[in-house]
Amino acid sequence: MDTLEKIREIRESKRKELDIRVNSQVGTKEKHILVCHGTGCTSSKSPKIIENFRKIVKEKKLENVRVIQTGCFGLCAKGPIVIIRPEDTFYAMVTPEDCDEIIQSHIIEGKVVERLLCKDVDGSKVQKLDDLTFYKKQKRIALKNCGKIDPEQIEEYIAFDGYKALEKVLLEMTPDEVIEEIEKSGLRGRGGAGFPTGKKWRLTKNVEEKQKYVVCNADEGDPGAFMDRSILEGDPHSVLESMIIAGFAIGANQGYIYVRAEYPIAVERFSVAIKQAREYGLLGKNIFGTNFSFDVEVRLGAGAFVCGEETALLESIEGKRGQPRVKPPYPANSGLWGKPTLINNVETYANITRIILNGADWYSSIGTEGSKGTKVFALGGNVVNVGLVEVPMGTTLREIIYDIGGGIPNGRGFKAAQTGGPSGGCIPTEHLDTPIDYESLKQIGSMMGSGGLIVMDDTKCMVNLAKFYLTFTVDESCGKCTPCRIGTKRMLELLEKITKGDGTIEDVQKLEELANNIPKTAVCGLGQSAPNPVLSTLKYFREEYLEHVNEKVCKTGECKALAKIQIHEDKCKGCGMCKRNCPVEAISGEPGKVHHIDEAKCIKCGTCISVCPFHAIG
Amino acid sequence: MEKSENKNCSCIDKKLEKELKEILEKYTNSKDNLITILNEVQMKYGYIPLLAQTKISEYLQIPMAEIYGVITFYSRFTLKPKGKYAISVCLGTACFVKGSEKIMERLKQRLNIQEGETTPDGKFSIDATRCVGACGIAPVFTVNGEVYGKATVKKLDEVLDSLQ
DSSP: OOHHHHHHHHHHHHHHHTGGGTOTTOOOSOEEEEEEOSHHHHHTTHHHHHHHHHHHHHHTTOTTEEEEEEOOOSOGGGOSOEEEETTTEEEOSOOGGGHHHIIIIIIITOOOOGGGBEEOTTSOEEOBGGGSHHHHTOOOSTTTTTTTSOTTOHHHHHHTTTTHHHHHHHHHOOHHHHHHHHHHHTOBOTTSSOOBHHHHHHHHHHSOOSOOEEEEEEOOOSTTOOHHHHHHHHOHHHHHHHHHHHHHHHTOSEEEEEEOTTOHHHHHHHHHHHHHHHHTTSSBSSGGGSSOOBEEEEEEOOSOGGGGSHHHHHHHHTTSOOOOOOSSSOTTTSOGGGSOEEEEEHHHHHHHHHHHHHOHHHHHTSBOSSSBSEEEEEEEESOSSOEEEEEETTOBHHIIIIIISOOOGGGOOEEEEEESGGGSEEEEGGGTTOBOSHHHHHHTTOOOTTSEEEEEETTOOHHHHHHHHHHHHHHHOOSSSHIIIIIHHHHHHHHHHHHTTOOOHHHHHHHHHHHHHHHHHOSSHHHHHTTHHHHHHHHHOHHHHHIIIIIOOBTTSOSGGGBOOOBOTTTOOOOOHHHHHOTTOOEEOOTTSOOEEOTTTOOOOOHHHHHOTTOOBO | OOOTTTTOOHHHHHHHHHHHHHHHHTSOSOGGGHHHHHHHHHHHHSSOOHHHHHHHHHHHTOOHHHHHHHHHHSTTOOSSOOOSEEEEEEOSHHHHHTTHHHHHHHHHHHHTOOTTOBOTTSSEEEEEESOOSOGGGOSOEEETTEEEOSOOHHHHHHHHHHHO
């Protein structure tokens, strides 16, 4: 049987078998226990949970029960997550010890284990995944299969229309038609800059050259972003299939995926995917009996943020120091080993198969005028529902943070949201209702970036945050160009001076001058965007900088040298939270009475400020 | 360059040489395999021994200086052995916002070494890492790759006590 027939047959037979995963009304005695095996849940013992479930199922000879490891469900804050199908029961924060009870009560006796159900934002317990507010406003396109299939089984991917887009492209479309479809969809690069994807494909295709390459940028360097990792871990074949399609469209026969070595699970899953695709003849010579041949290899990064920049990434694949090249020539003309190369980000690829199958018109009906489709955000920091969310472009920050994210924990107030990582900026309260798309984020001094979205509550100092990002940039600057190598270092020194209490108003001015000049002179995106955290905090939180230099005060207490930590007598209720949490026992007081801080003992760590439920310390 | 193997006797060298040969034989001698090979050596030994650099240089026909340049460029590669317990504190943004700086400070204070250093007895080493992707349970630190989530100074103390 040839590849095509085999794939079609699996798609049909396996799809019926897996109806249980998507249809809660299906009449079957079977039960599928889906356990998240993404990084977050793995860190909280989900492999042990899988092992325990399998052991119990075997011991009790439960023949109709299958235990499946899946990719990320998104709600990482409530992990490890277990879902039971077909009824779609959602269990949160499961421990390996809970497996016995779930099997006995839920599977055997048919009684839901109430205590493990997830609490929604309003405090009510929710049984089904789809009923959680967290999922209601989301639209999953790139994450479509994450949490639904076993990423290490190609057959499960095939069952849900896997490799159908490739079939359509190879058998029914010309390369130009593929590119037209992508152009029409309005898809833009999800790695950060938002370059139109179809245009990039067209440019690379139009170069006359026999040898071309397709590259997938999976060097997710933004600290706080983990969507690419989750896609690779939860649905590696969707990226692989799209890379093959890209190869056909631009006329390349070889692809490379450049993954961070810090992502061992993603590397493993993608390698398994390549192996399986080769076995089925989906990679290799004459795919589906056509004369198109394509193969993919994995290349590991080794911990350099700058390698997310496309030309630095190419240098690194070639085995060299990852220093960016001067552009032009762009990779479309001269990329890997000087050959035309198409580079797209993981999430960009994850959208391609859906566009081919559902059509450009469907895709472009989602999103805003200039930004089509959805965007995946890694929602983190001071927000209740930390996790991965995928929303249509144009959703406001307020909807993401408050409706999906569940708001700020511990009764604190919102201070700023940071998008775009070290290249992005801070967005203050007044812009919470800005619809998120490439242009609007740029207008308010931030950028889309790869999708890190860090929420900060009112205990965070913005000057200290700017210092944090500059420390990162200085560390990660490759050293090739002077504005970035020396400029960012000077900026960091000024920020250190200010946070230590030695800063002057002239330092703030100097900082601003440098921040305005570096973007005009640095060679690559890293240097050009490095001052953004400083520029945006200066724009929206200038008064904090001024307090640091004029009054020598850091109101949040984060800049220790400037911290003045005291308990406000009118607000203190004497609950003792601060006393219990103080690591150096510097706080004293009787229950119900106003507490006091012994300044001689206090190390100004700020723990008391963040734990006080009455905001009485500052 | 580091003289990291000054105590080597020839039998250790021979064993290392044999193992390195096995690693190198898995790859073609194409220059673009350099980083992949270095990753494997780093993973196996916890650093890149001088002998490995020499052997890789011979095999791939790349000058030692260039190999040194690549090793020092990427933060995963080290020229010194890591401790028996390699502890990394995540200083990614999500962890930073949740107070990972305090964990790092405490760790440095307890072990009396700085980031990137190993204790004199070779037992512990400290690294700052950028995002292990476990932002859902921030702040996190890892010990030999095992992730400890929702970390506090107290939790770190407990882990250190159990290892000492």
